Amino acid sequence: MYYGGNYNNFYQPNKKQKKDRSYISLVFVMFILLICTAVLTFLIIYAQSTEKYESKLAEYQNIVNDYKTEHENYEENINYLNEQIASLYDYTKNLENNLQKLSSLNNNLNNLNAQANISDLNISETAAKVSQSVIGIKVDVPSQNINSYWRTQPIEASGSGIILTEDGYIVTNYHVVSYAVAYKNAIITVVLNDDSEYNAKYIGGDEINDLAIIKITAKNLPYATLGSSDKSKVGDFVIAIGNPLGAYLSGSVTFGIISGVNRKIEAENVAEKLIQTDAAINPGNSGGALLNLNGEVIGINTVKISKSNVEGIGFAIPIDYAKPLIDSIIKYGYVKDRPTLGVSGTDITSSMARIYNIPRGLYIEKIEVDSGAAKAGIKTNDIITKIDGKTVYALNDIANLIKSHKVGDKVTVTIWRNGEYLELPVVLTEQK
Numbered sequence: 001m002y003y004g005g006n007y008n009n010f011y012q013p014n015k016k017q018k019k020d021r022s023y024i025s026l027v028f029v030m031f032i033l034l035i036c037t038a039v040l041t042f043l044i045i046y047a048q049s050t051e052k053y054e055s056k057l058a059e060y061q062n063i064v065n066d067y068k069t070e071h072e073n074y075e076e077n078i079n080y081l082n083e084q085i086a087s088l089y090d091y092t093k094n095l096e097n098n099l100q101k102l103s104s105l106n107n108n109l110n111n112l113n114a115q116a117n118i119s120d121l122n123i124s125e126t127a128a129k130v131s132q133s134v135i136g137i138k139v140d141v142p143s144q145n146i147n148s149y150w151r152t153q154p155i156e157a158s159g160s161g162i163i164l165t166e167d168g169y170i171v172t173n174y175h176v177v178s179y180a181v182a183y184k185n186a187i188i189t190v191v192l193n194d195d196s197e198y199n200a201k202y203i204g205g206d207e208i209n210d211l212a213i214i215k216i217t218a219k220n221l222p223y224a225t226l227g228s229s230d231k232s233k234v235g236d237f238v239i240a241i242g243n244p245l246g247a248y249l250s251g252s253v254t255f256g257i258i259s260g261v262n263r264k265i266e267a268e269n270v271a272e273k274l275i276q277t278d279a280a281i282n283p284g285n286s287g288g289a290l291l292n293l294n295g296e297v298i299g300i301n302t303v304k305i306s307k308s309n310v311e312g313i314g315f316a317i318p319i320d321y322a323k324p325l326i327d328s329i330i331k332y333g334y335v336k337d338r339p340t341l342g343v344s345g346t347d348i349t350s351s352m353a354r355i356y357n358i359p360r361g362l363y364i365e366k367i368e369v370d371s372g373a374a375k376a377g378i379k380t381n382d383i384i385t386k387i388d389g390k391t392v393y394a395l396n397d398i399a400n401l402i403k404s405h406k407v408g409d410k411v412t413v414t415i416w417r418n419g420e421y422l423e424l425p426v427v428l429t430e431q432k
Contacts (some may be wrong), residue, residue, distance in 0.1 A: 159172060
């Protein structure tokens with residue numbers, strides 16, 4: 001045990017210890033100051049960064065606001081442009097319609113100008129020139145004795161025709177010269193524009209389309225120039241020349257327009273296609289010429305609507321439709337390669353069928369020698385009621401059904417004979 005000595009000296013640190021403590025305190029204070037400086041620096045930098053961020057954010061917000069404004073303006077511009085496009089489309093449509101109307105008006109104006117440029121003298125000159133090739137036709141069937149108790153009366157028919165060639169081929173309607181086909185003693189006389197007369201020979205015809213060719217023996221005849229009916233349009237001016245009501249009105253000229261093209265009418269033995277015109281066509285005009293303003297034949301006058309309450313409706317066979325038929329008749333005497341049953345007869349109406357207690361159809365009066373009908377065993381007095389199962393009431397119905405066939409095709413013909421129906425296979429032959 002230690003006693004005595006200086007107690008205070010025992011607890012009092014030595015100088016080295018004091019120095020160490022002062023150093024530690026200094027370091028601690030500096031550390032604190034460093035931390036504070038770092039914190040202060042961080043706060044300053046953070047504040048500055050926050051300020052920059054807020055500035056950038058505000059800048060970006062302004063950009064976004066500007067973009068929204070531009071986008072809204074863009075949408076408004078798009079809507080405006082769409083409205084302008086729609087208006088432009090409507091304007092274009094209206095412009096197209098107006099252009100079509102203007103084109104139609106221009107065509108009408110051209111027609112009116114053509115009419116204005118065609119003086120009465122030009123029309124009369126054209127008519128005078130072409131009239132020389134449009135002739136009159138007379139068919140006379142002398143009276144004849146049938147037996148000692150009966151004598152037939154003479155038969156007469158008249159119409160018009162068009163000279164096609166300088167050596168005398170003439171086209172007319174079949175119905176004008178049909179008596180020359182039915183009666184061997186019929187006399188066909190052609191009356192030219194200068195009143196000279198020639199006897200004519202029947203060359204051949206097409207009853208279905210109401211066309212026929214006759215010929216006179218002559219040279220250097222004034223023949224017509226054929227135009228193109230396919231180029232004709234509704235509203236075109238036309239001239240009709242013929243002999244209405246007989247020879248004493250020969251060479252009559254009428255003027256009008258084309259009222260319709262490719263017309264079809266419900267009648268037997270007329271062409272499938274017809275030109276409708278308001279140029280006056282009367283009995284006797286049949287077979288005459290329908291001309292354009294150049295004096296070219298575009299149609300062969302054939303028929304008119306003859307009801308008392310109808311005016312200005314006449315028809316002509318288009319020349320482009322008739323031309324191949326005419327060429328075939330001139331070359332062969334008939335329309336080549338046209339199929340036929342080889343029969344002719346009378347249509348049985350509903351009243352006739354009721355009175356005589358027979359079916360409707362075609363009552364056979366004549367059968368061509370060596371025809372398909374003759375070879376199949378069809379006889380006169382038979383009644384044809386069906387072709388290939390389709391009901392027929394008239395010769396025209398039969399013609400319409402077989403025209404889609406070819407020569408050599410076989411059809412099934414249903415006939416009524418002595419109260420019984422028979423089905424006979426018939427091979428179609430060439431119509432001559």
